[in-house]
Amino acid sequence: xxxxxxxxxxxxxxxxxxxxxxxxxxxxxxxxxxxxxxxxxxxxxxxxxxxxxxxxxxxxxxxxxxxxxxxxxxxxxxxxxxxxxxxxxxxxxxxxxxxxxxxxxxxxxxxxxxxxxxxxxxxxxxxxxxxxxxxxxxxxxxxxxxxxxxxxxxxxxxxxxxxxxx
Amino acid sequence: xxxxxxxxxxxxxxxxxxxxxxxxxxxxxxxxxxxxxxxxxxxxxxxxxxxxxxxxxxxxxxxxxxxxxxxxxxxxxxxxxxxxxxxxxxxxxxxxxxxxxxxxxxxxxxxxxxxxxxxxxxxxxxxxxxxxxxxxxxxxxxxxxxxxxxxxxxxxxxxxxxxxxx
Amino acid sequence: xxxxxxxxxxxxxxxxxxxxxxxxxxxxxxxxxxxxxxxxxxxxxxxxxxxxxxxxxxxxxxxxxxxxxxxxxxxxxxxxxxxxxxxxxxxxxxxxxxxxxxxxxxxxxxxxxxxxxxxxxxxxxxxxxxxxxxxxxxxxxxxxxxxxxxxxxxxxxxxxxxxxxx
Amino acid sequence: xxxxxxxxxxxxxxxxxxxxxxxxxxxxxxxxxxxxxxxxxxxxxxxxxxxxxxxxxxxxxxxxxxxxxxxxxxxxxxxxxxxxxxxxxxxxxxxxxxxxxxxxxxxxxxxxxxxxxxxxxxxxxxxxxxxxxxxxxxxxxxxxxxxxxxxxxxxxxxxxxxxxxx
Numbered sequence: 212x213x214x215x216x217x218x219x220x221x222x223x224x225x226x227x228x229x230x231x232x233x234x235x236x237x238x239x240x241x242x243x244x245x246x247x248x249x250x251x252x253x254x255x256x257x258x259x260x261x262x263x264x265x266x267x268x269x270x271x272x273x274x275x276x277x278x279x280x281x282x283x284x285x286x287x288x289x290x291x292x293x294x295x296x297x298x299x300x301x302x303x304x305x306x307x308x309x310x311x312x313x314x315x316x317x318x319x320x321x322x323x324x325x326x327x328x329x330x331x332x333x334x335x336x337x338x339x340x341x342x343x344x345x346x347x348x349x350x351x352x353x354x355x356x357x358x359x360x361x362x363x364x365x366x367x368x369x370x371x372x373x374x375x376x377x
Numbered sequence: 378x379x380x381x382x383x384x385x386x387x388x389x390x391x392x393x394x395x396x397x398x399x400x401x402x403x404x405x406x407x408x409x410x411x412x413x414x415x416x417x418x419x420x421x422x423x424x425x426x427x428x429x430x431x432x433x434x435x436x437x438x439x440x441x442x443x444x445x446x447x448x449x450x451x452x453x454x455x456x457x458x459x460x461x462x463x464x465x466x467x468x469x470x471x472x473x474x475x476x477x478x479x480x481x482x483x484x485x486x487x488x489x490x491x492x493x494x495x496x497x498x499x500x501x502x503x504x505x506x507x508x509x510x511x512x513x514x515x516x517x518x519x520x521x522x523x524x525x526x527x528x529x530x531x532x533x534x535x536x537x538x539x540x541x542x543x
Numbered sequence: 544x545x546x547x548x549x550x551x552x553x554x555x556x557x558x559x560x561x562x563x564x565x566x567x568x569x570x571x572x573x574x575x576x577x578x579x580x581x582x583x584x585x586x587x588x589x590x591x592x593x594x595x596x597x598x599x600x601x602x603x604x605x606x607x608x609x610x611x612x613x614x615x616x617x618x619x620x621x622x623x624x625x626x627x628x629x630x631x632x633x634x635x636x637x638x639x640x641x642x643x644x645x646x647x648x649x650x651x652x653x654x655x656x657x658x659x660x661x662x663x664x665x666x667x668x669x670x671x672x673x674x675x676x677x678x679x680x681x682x683x684x685x686x687x688x689x690x691x692x693x694x695x696x697x698x699x700x701x702x703x704x705x706x707x708x709x
Numbered sequence: 710x711x712x713x714x715x716x717x718x719x720x721x722x723x724x725x726x727x728x729x730x731x732x733x734x735x736x737x738x739x740x741x742x743x744x745x746x747x748x749x750x751x752x753x754x755x756x757x758x759x760x761x762x763x764x765x766x767x768x769x770x771x772x773x774x775x776x777x778x779x780x781x782x783x784x785x786x787x788x789x790x791x792x793x794x795x796x797x798x799x800x801x802x803x804x805x806x807x808x809x810x811x812x813x814x815x816x817x818x819x820x821x822x823x824x825x826x827x828x829x830x831x832x833x834x835x836x837x838x839x840x841x842x843x844x845x846x847x848x849x850x851x852x853x854x855x856x857x858x859x860x861x862x863x864x865x866x867x868x869x870x871x872x873x874x875x
Contacts (some may be wrong), residue, residue: 240595240599242591242594243413243414243415243419243594244413244421244591247409247414248409248412248413248414248470248471248775248778249409249414249785249787249844250785251414251789254760254790254793255753255754255757255760256753258752258753258756259574259576259753262576262752262753263574263576266574266575275638276575276637277636277638277746280637280746280747287747287748289746291747291752291797291800292752292795292797293797294794294797295752295793295794295797296793296794296795297792297793297794297795298792299789299790299792299793302789302844304609305608306602306608346747406765408761409760410757410760414612415612415619415621415623415678417623420590420594420623421588421590421594422587424586424590425587425742428740428741429738429742433738436804441804442741442804443802443803446581446803453581455581457583457586457631457634458586458629458631459630459631460628460630461627461628461629461631462628462629463624463626463627463628464625464626465623465626470775471774471778472768472773472774472775472776512581575745575747575751576745576751576753578746579741579742579744579746580741580745580746580749580802581746583746585741585742636746
């Protein structure tokens with residue numbers, strides 16, 4: 212995994228199917244809890260922001276963590292992060308309004324790749340390449356077709372009318 | 378529940394059974410993750426510190442969260458906090474070495490009271506009165522006798538030889 | 544400080560000036576980051592939610608933490624929590640949509656009291672009484688008149704048109 | 710940056726100066742706060758663990774964040790993470806006792822590279838390549854010679870007698 216240049220997300224090739232062509236956007240605010248004594252946002256807080264972005268992208272596709280978990284029964288299926296490559300470009304600060312952008316990358320049989328960025332207005336603060344997998348009963352599980360299909364063919368309205376987001 | 382004066386923990390009435398006469402002590406360090414942009418420790422971080430203290434007190438009595446949870450089977454028994462009264466007296470800062478003190482209070486049929494304090498050397502930074510309960514399958518559970526008995530009669534060595542702590 | 548019954552917030556005496564008559568509401572979602580292995584929300588996460596609620600109440604009154612901090616110059620003025628009394632009534636779970644309600648209580652010369660609650664729909668999950676103070680250069684500071692005045696006479700639209708909230 | 714195989718840390722080439730030959734070890738316990746509803750440790754919690762490891766490695770070399778920050782005066786110098794490449798190999802669970810291993814990598818004029826791993830006994834749970842930099846007054850700063858020198862020639866006792874660690 213290599214961290215993509217921020218520009219890859221900023222100016223996506225909109226014709227590519229299954230590419231990062233239609234990033235999902237989640238707006239969020241920086242609170243006390245996210246900062247550290249240096250005055251800026253604590254580096255691990257960005258991972259929480261990225262995870263909120265992925266969760267909301269999935270929710271917009273009607274894929275919800277709590278339902279997947281319950282559907283797994285005693286196995287309790289859930290997504291896990293397998294790998295991340297992060298570039299921290301500029302700091303975020305208290306009270307900042309940020310945008311988490313999430314684009315769907317390659318969908319494998321047992322893993323999903325997403326390319327993410329965090330921006331403040333037009334400034335890119337962070338880029339991330341993330342590979343996630345589905346785990347149940349302590350073992351990797353095949354991504355169910357109904358989830359993979361949704362991710363491979365995200366609806367056109369996803370980018371056009373992002374509900375509740377910037 | 379009322380927050381006790383720090384002095385109640387500092388100078389316990391050692392003859393009282395079930396009082397905070399034998400506080401457990403856990404040493405911990407303040408890291409980047411615990412601070413906020415004000416330069417001091419974020420107020421919710423102290424709750425994480427207090428919970429570590431309660432967990433280590435229980436572990437010293439051979440009561441472990443993961444074992445209780447597994448023993449609950451599908452019900453997944455675990456402790457929950459029911460009520461807390463907190464007084465924030467002085468701030469802690471990056472790199473500070475703190476001591477979390479935990480004394481066992483009243484043991485009821487379905488709840489356990491603990492009195493806690495966080496100190497930096499001789500300075501009290503925070504006091505807390507905490508009431509916890511056991512929950513399984515979404516409902517309050519009676520504290521099992523083997524747990525209640527250990528808490529009602531903590532071993533004499535607890536205060537005398539706190540393993541791994543200050 | 545005593546924790547008020549949830550009903551005090553649910554059915555406020557709307558005629559009282561400066562009471563919890565006009566709670567501010569902030570909607571938020573429960574994410575992975577907020578939960579713990581018991582399956583529900585980690586107890587300290589609620590303090591982060593409460594702080595977001597207080598921050599957004601202040602922002603709605605044009606009081607921003609980062610501006611107060613910068614205005615303090617080398618002293619770096621900021622609000623701190625002095626005392627909290629918390630009652631945890633019911634657990635919140637992954638993917639829950641919660642509402643943080645914040646009402647302004649007594650405004651003293653050096654402290655501000657707020658009464659808060661966290662709800663899921665009509666269910667009260669938590670109530671909190673919070674006393675905050677302003678600190679600069681390591682010492683308590685008098686609440687500036689321009690802040691105290693805004694809190695003592697919150698605008699009528701605060702409850703009527705809560706921008707960006709439920 | 711590429712994530713190194715776990716074996717690179719497990720069986721270091723001890724003759725190499727400035728390599729990951731002498732990993733620093735920090736023992737830590739998994740608490741409630743570190744887990745999420747999936748039952749295992751939340752992925753961002755590992756970044757907090759890694760940061761504790763780097764902080765304790767620096768402290769063992771008499772380099773303390775709070776002193777660097779204070780020495781920076783109004784500029785408030787502090788380390789920031791510039792890039793991370795993470796591989797999550799196995800999950801950690803509640804009550805686990807983990808070891809964070811930190812080895813010093815390349816020391817540049819304005820950046821420091823560290824290779825880290827988190828283990829539970831002999832099992833590797835995570836590997837990380839981390840590049841950090843020093844920032845003051847919003848700009849990157851040259852690593853001071855007294856810090857760079859300590860990192861380039863870590864004392865022999867570092868690996869031999871790790872104070873307070875496994």
